[in-house]
Amino acid sequence: MRQRFLRACAGESGDCTPVWFMRQAGRYMAEYRALRRDHTILEICKTPRLAAEVTRQPVDALDVDAAIIFADLLLPLEPMGLGLEFVAGDGPRIERPVRSRADIDRLETGRAADLDYVGESIALARRHLDGRVPVIGFVGAPFTLASYMIEGRGSRHYAATKSLMWSDPSGWRELMERIVAVLAPYAASQVAAGASAIQVFDSWVGALSPSDYERFVLPHSRELVRRIQTGGVPVIHFGTGNAGFLEVFCRAGGDVLGLDWRVDLAAAWERVGHDTPVQGNLDPLALLAPLPELRRKVRAVLAAADGRPGHIFNLGHGIIPETPVEHVRAAVSMVREYCAEREACPG
Amino acid sequence: MRQRFLRACAGESGDCTPVWFMRQAGRYMAEYRALRRDHTILEICKTPRLAAEVTRQPVDALDVDAAIIFADLLLPLEPMGLGLEFVAGDGPRIERPVRSRADIDRLETGRAADLDYVGESIALARRHLDGRVPVIGFVGAPFTLASYMIEGRGSRHYAATKSLMWSDPSGWRELMERIVAVLAPYAASQVAAGASAIQVFDSWVGALSPSDYERFVLPHSRELVRRIQTGGVPVIHFGTGNAGFLEVFCRAGGDVLGLDWRVDLAAAWERVGHDTPVQGNLDPLALLAPLPELRRKVRAVLAAADGRPGHIFNLGHGIIPETPVEHVRAAVSMVREYCAEREACPG
Numbered sequence: 275m276r277q278r279f280l281r282a283c284a285g286e287s288g289d290c291t292p293v294w295f296m297r298q299a300g301r302y303m304a305e306y307r308a309l310r311r312d313h314t315i316l317e318i319c320k321t322p323r324l325a326a327e328v329t330r331q332p333v334d335a336l337d338v339d340a341a342i343i344f345a346d347l348l349l350p351l352e353p354m355g356l357g358l359e360f361v362a363g364d365g366p367r368i369e370r371p372v373r374s375r376a377d378i379d380r381l382e383t384g385r386a387a388d389l390d391y392v393g394e395s396i397a398l399a400r401r402h403l404d405g406r407v408p409v410i411g412f413v414g415a416p417f418t419l420a421s422y423m424i425e426g427r428g429s430r431h432y433a434a435t436k437s438l439m440w441s442d443p444s445g446w447r448e449l450m451e452r453i454v455a456v457l458a459p460y461a462a463s464q465v466a467a468g469a470s471a472i473q474v475f476d477s478w479v480g481a482l483s484p485s486d487y488e489r490f491v492l493p494h495s496r497e498l499v500r501r502i503q504t505g506g507v508p509v510i511h512f513g514t515g516n517a518g519f520l521e522v523f524c525r526a527g528g529d530v531l532g533l534d535w536r537v538d539l540a541a542a543w544e545r546v547g548h549d550t551p552v553q554g555n556l557d558p559l560a561l562l563a564p565l566p567e568l569r570r571k572v573r574a575v576l577a578a579a580d581g582r583p584g585h586i587f588n589l590g591h592g593i594i595p596e597t598p599v600e601h602v603r604a605a606v607s608m609v610r611e612y613c614a615e616r617e618a619c620p621g
Numbered sequence: 622m623r624q625r626f627l628r629a630c631a632g633e634s635g636d637c638t639p640v641w642f643m644r645q646a647g648r649y650m651a652e653y654r655a656l657r658r659d660h661t662i663l664e665i666c667k668t669p670r671l672a673a674e675v676t677r678q679p680v681d682a683l684d685v686d687a688a689i690i691f692a693d694l695l696l697p698l699e700p701m702g703l704g705l706e707f708v709a710g711d712g713p714r715i716e717r718p719v720r721s722r723a724d725i726d727r728l729e730t731g732r733a734a735d736l737d738y739v740g741e742s743i744a745l746a747r748r749h750l751d752g753r754v755p756v757i758g759f760v761g762a763p764f765t766l767a768s769y770m771i772e773g774r775g776s777r778h779y780a781a782t783k784s785l786m787w788s789d790p791s792g793w794r795e796l797m798e799r800i801v802a803v804l805a806p807y808a809a810s811q812v813a814a815g816a817s818a819i820q821v822f823d824s825w826v827g828a829l830s831p832s833d834y835e836r837f838v839l840p841h842s843r844e845l846v847r848r849i850q851t852g853g854v855p856v857i858h859f860g861t862g863n864a865g866f867l868e869v870f871c872r873a874g875g876d877v878l879g880l881d882w883r884v885d886l887a888a889a890w891e892r893v894g895h896d897t898p899v900q901g902n903l904d905p906l907a908l909l910a911p912l913p914e915l916r917r918k919v920r921a922v923l924a925a926a927d928g929r930p931g932h933i934f935n936l937g938h939g940i941i942p943e944t945p946v947e948h949v950r951a952a953v954s955m956v957r958e959y960c961a962e963r964e965a966c967p968g
Contacts, residue, residue: 436906436907441910482883485918485921536830538830538832557783563784563787594778
């Protein structure tokens with residue numbers, strides 16, 4: 275198996291900076307759109323044959339150094355007893371959002387095994403990939419999941435989430451603990467099925483002040499990361515909009531820090547220390563830029579990493595549907611080209 | 622006139638930390654909602670009698686240390702030749718968004734005087750307030766205005782904006798220069814009418830990577846700030862989502878740096894240097910918290926400022942409509958109470 279990605283997760287140098295893309299399996303690819311004509315997102319997630327196929331597509335099309343299992347952050351909400359659906363063009367909807375202490379106390383924590391289909395997809399994707407590249411598993415971070423559970427959908431201000439957090443801290447703690455109680459075995463089942471790393475996505479953490487993150491979120495993220503790490507695979511801890519408190523965010527642990535694009539990678543790496551591997555951080559919209567500008571931006575990210583071991587090239591958030599596939603492929607080539615040049619004229 | 626606010630803008634100490642709130646005139650107030658039953662946002666903006674009344678309401682209701690003129694960031698789009706309307710519950714819509722170089726070359730820059738109604742509102746508000754507190758004028762920053770002009774509405778990814786910026790840098794420069802050519806005299810007319818300070822809102826700057834901010838935005842923001850400062854009033858430069866590049870943002874100049882709530886105020890002030898006055902940075906959602914939690918958060922912001930001269934207490938973004946007025950009033954009292962205690966036991 276190609277080792278670049280796992281070596282970088284361990285902070286070791288390799289033959290080239292590894293590259294993969296958040297949401298590399300998705301709507302920007304014609305193969306995926308073709309599948310979506312006949313299947314909903316949830317059907318694809320729950321049908322290992324389809325999920326494994328979608329997981330493999332970008333490896334074939336882009337020659338990336340890792341696959342990430344096709345799944346959704348919100349799948350655990352179903353076995354916790356909340357209904358989940360995806361409304362076309364409008365994103366996820368939670369049928370019975372959490373609004374009270376009674377709702378929290380009703381959340382089920384014993385049915386993580388209902389998510390075993392994700393493990394099956396991982397096992398199948400590994401087989402399809404025939405050991406070419408590792409498969410990354412993932413879970414949402416407790417805050418991001420709690421926000422969805424409370425708001426019931428995407429949110430602008432997170433008013434219901436913050437109100438609950440501030441007005442009922444013990445209910446909030448119970449909610450976060452129940453989420454971790456489901457996510458930890460869910461991540462473990464992904465590892466058991468063959469995931470070589472787990473990424474924890476705290477996609478909405480940028481709604482919080484640094485002190486609220488520290489008081490209400492950090493202990494639970496730290497507990498989740500710790501429990502996943504007992505499985506022996508590296509954990510990538512990724513957040514967006516958290517440039518103001520990366521140092522606090524890092525205290526949750528994890529083997530690799532995922533950066534969004536609103537920080538300079540060199541400055542961020544300096545802040546958290548070069549012994550922590552980092553992943554990132556091209557603006558996902560840069561993939562829509564003309565190729566010379568894209569090249570300039572790809573090289574700027576690589577230059578910011580300065581050839582240090584422990585850098586994984588990625589975007590600062592997921593690929594958007596309007597992205598031309600050729601540009602994503604070109605970005606992979608640009609990373610390889612940069613490494614080859616550096617190899618030829620080191621220093 | 623109460624001098625706290627202007628003394629803090631100058632980095633001088635005063636009798637108490639001044640306090641005002643972004644969007645303190647707005648939908649969370651019953652008096653404003655009553656007016657909105659009979660008038661659109663644009664009608665209120667364009668009718669000095671109404672705009673001045675709305676501007677004064679929060680000074681009476683909250684006893685804040687400054688008024689901010691009721692207006693909208695997007696008003697300059699009308700005299701630039703783009704149509705503007707507000708769709709109930711859905712925000713602003715630009716009738717003829719800017720999509721091409723031809724659209725940019727067609728933008729009018731000679732009609733800033735069409736916005737003189739804002740100056741009239743300021744003059745009237747000053748008269749109503751009878752010198753109690755200063756009136757702050759404001760403009761949008763060039764990037765935020767350009768984004769609206771290109772996207773035509775609020776945006777999630779700013780795909781059209783970034784595509785234009787990256788694919789046609791000279792068109793982008795022309796666009797930004799035309800925006801500054803309108804905003805500078807518009808701000809000057811507000812100062813001439815009696816505005817004691819001007820705030821420049823870069824509400825959407827958090828979409829950008831630090832290097833794109835530096836290349837494509839900073840020169841134009843700096844030029845705008847410089848031209849406003851020739852009017853002799855302090856300029857508050859406020860951005861959101863820019864915690865990763867505050868140092869670069871600050872290079873645009875301005876007398877006061879406005880901070881959003883995703884940074885620790887003490888850390889941010891340290892980064893930019895204590896000789897730059899700062900404004901902020903309570904999470905606007907904190908106004909929805911139970912009062913003991915609100916008090917804790919208000920005091921944490923004040924403690925982070927550590928009694929240094931040059932701190933203006935404010936939110937990290939605008940008040941949201943669901944906010945209880947009593948809590949806003951309570952926050953003002955909490956600031957005063959903290960100052961009184963500090964006065965009694967300095968230390």
